[in-house]
Amino acid sequence: MYKTLASIAAALSFSWAALAAPTVEMQTSAGTIIIELDSAKAPKTVQNFVQYAKEGFYDGTVFHRVIPGFMIQGGGFTPAMEQKSASRTVENEAKNGLKNQRWTIAMARTGDPHSASAQFFINHQDNAALNYPGSDGWGYAVFGKVTQGTEVVDRIAKVPTGMRGRYENVPLEAVVIQSVKILPEKK
Numbered sequence: 001m002y003k004t005l006a007s008i009a010a011a012l013s014f015s016w017a018a019l020a021a022p023t024v025e026m027q028t029s030a031g032t033i034i035i036e037l038d039s040a041k042a043p044k045t046v047q048n049f050v051q052y053a054k055e056g057f058y059d060g061t062v063f064h065r066v067i068p069g070f071m072i073q074g075g076g077f078t079p080a081m082e083q084k085s086a087s088r089t090v091e092n093e094a095k096n097g098l099k100n101q102r103w104t105i106a107m108a109r110t111g112d113p114h115s116a117s118a119q120f121f122i123n124h125q126d127n128a129a130l131n132y133p134g135s136d137g138w139g140y141a142v143f144g145k146v147t148q149g150t151e152v153v154d155r156i157a158k159v160p161t162g163m164r165g166r167y168e169n170v171p172l173e174a175v176v177i178q179s180v181k182i183l184p185e186k187k
Contacts, residue, residue, distance in 0.1 A: 022050055023147070027178040028063070030156050033122075033149035034183075035105055041096040042143035045107055045116070048090040049143065052118045053180040057084065063175040064167065068157040069125050073108055076119035079174040081164050086117035094132040098142035101126045103150055106142045113138035122146060124157045 021040070026033040039046040052058060058075050061084065065073035077083055092113045100106055104123050107116035113136060121140075123130075132139035146153060156175050164170035 022046065023183045024050075024053060025179075025181045025183055026058075026149075027181075028152065028156070029174070029176040029178065030159075031149060031152035033152050034147050035144050036147045037105075037144035038096075038098060038142075041098055042093045042141055044090050045093050045141050045143040048088065048116075049107075049118075049120065050182060052086070053182060056179075057086070057118055058177050058180040061177045063156055063171060063177070065121075065169050066157060066159060066161050066171055066175070067124075067169050071121040071123050071127065072153060072156045073119060073121040074175075074177055076108075076117075079176060081167060081170065084118070086119075089115055089117045092116065092138050092141055093143070094134070094139035094141040096132075096141065099126075100128070100130040100140060100142055101145075103146040103153065104142045105144045105146065106130065106140045109140065111136070116141065122153050124153065 022037045024035050024037065026035060037046045037049065060078065061075055062077055062079050063072050063074040064077040064081065100123050102123055102125050105120055106123065108119035108121050109116040130140045159171045159173065159175060161169045161171050
């Protein structure tokens with residue numbers, strides 16, 4: 001007989017976190033962005049993002065690639081444009097039905113569809129070409145949407161950019177992600 005709800009959850013091999021829709025507060029040097037994550041449609045991606053947030057991985061990183069009318073990308077570089085080493089990757093969940101629409105957040109990756117680790121981007125317009133199946137048969141996994149702070153995303157998208165070493169579209173003045181915190185559930 002099961003004694004607690006936690007033991008039932010463990011026995012059924014699912015996480016209570018997957019039942020909730022976590023909300024994160026992203027404090028940036030340009031303002032605050034509130035993002036509702038979709039753990040029902042992208043459970044592995046949300047779990048990965050939340051774990052990086054809880055570890056403090058994003059604190060002090062920057063939006064290192066900014067293209068107005070396309071997206072703002074962050075979560076992997078320091079203000080000195082040194083790439084942080086991300087310890088794990090996540091399976092591509094782009095088949096989840098969520099679309100790369102304006103204000104959604106998705107995982108950044110290399111040409112390997114399952115290479116997403118910590119870096120993410122916020123779509124600054126509808127980017128249908130990034131949806132599953134995409135040109136490579138996979139697309140980019142959307143896992144949430146901005147619910148507050150769209151004006152902050154717009155502000156970031158408008159910053160002057162240029163080359164920094166071998167990197168293009170880098171803000172000339174760093175837009176720092178000061179913290180990413182999981183907000184308590186609303187009751």
